Amino acid sequence: MTPTARTPAPFDLGHPFAAVRQEIDRLFADMxxxxxxxxxxxxxxxxxxxxxxxxxxxxxxxxxxxxxxGNLLTLRGEKKIEREEKGETRHVIERATGRFARALEVPAGLDPQAVKATMDKGVLTVTLPKPAAAPATGQRIVITRAA
Known part of the structure; x- marks a missing residue:
């Protein structure tokens, strides 16, 4: 069996362009x-x-x-970078900054007064209690004789 030379594919970690390809893939995924x-x-x-x-x-x-x-839950805020420059030169900053708004449609009939929101270590948790169950529709109604 004769060993054959193999040219590494660009996605192999040993390939000189692997890091460039990974960065391009990340950029397309972000977009x-x-x-x-x-x-x-x-x-x-x-x-x-x-x-x-x-x-x-x-x-x-x-x-x-x-x-x-109504039935729209909205989260809004702004991520900022706190900069303290004391003679340092930044070459790369990969933190996301800017304003954001995310909206999520939730079931109608939720009570805004019952909604609870907590923040712990950068994780926001919003709990929306469900309303009491409405009576089932389509139930058979018993007819009684009039007196």
Whole structure:
């Protein structure tokens, strides 16, 4: 069996252009997704509530505005870079900055007064209690004789 020379493909980590390709792939993925400053969200549902969790690293509760208008939950805020320049030269800054707004349609009939929002270590959790169950529709109604 004779060993054959193999030219590494550009996606091999040993290829000299692998880092460039990874950066280009990351840029295209970023352009296809959400704006850089937009928070990533998880939405889960339990028996009695809808829970929205958003990653907001570096933000405090006073930097974020949460509103429920009708059946639209909106998260707004602004990510900023605090700069303290003392003779340093920045070559690369990869933190996302800017204003963001994310809106999520939730079921109608939620009580805005019952919504709770907490912030812990850059993670915002919004709990929207579900309204009491409405009576089932389509139930058979028993007819009684009039007296």
């Amino acid at each position: 296809a997704g959400l704006p850089a400053a937009a928070p990533r969200m998880d939405v889960t549902e339990t028996d009695d509530a809808i829970v929205v969790t958003a990653e907001l690293p570096g933000l405090e509760d006073e930097d974020v505005d949460v509103t429920l208008t």
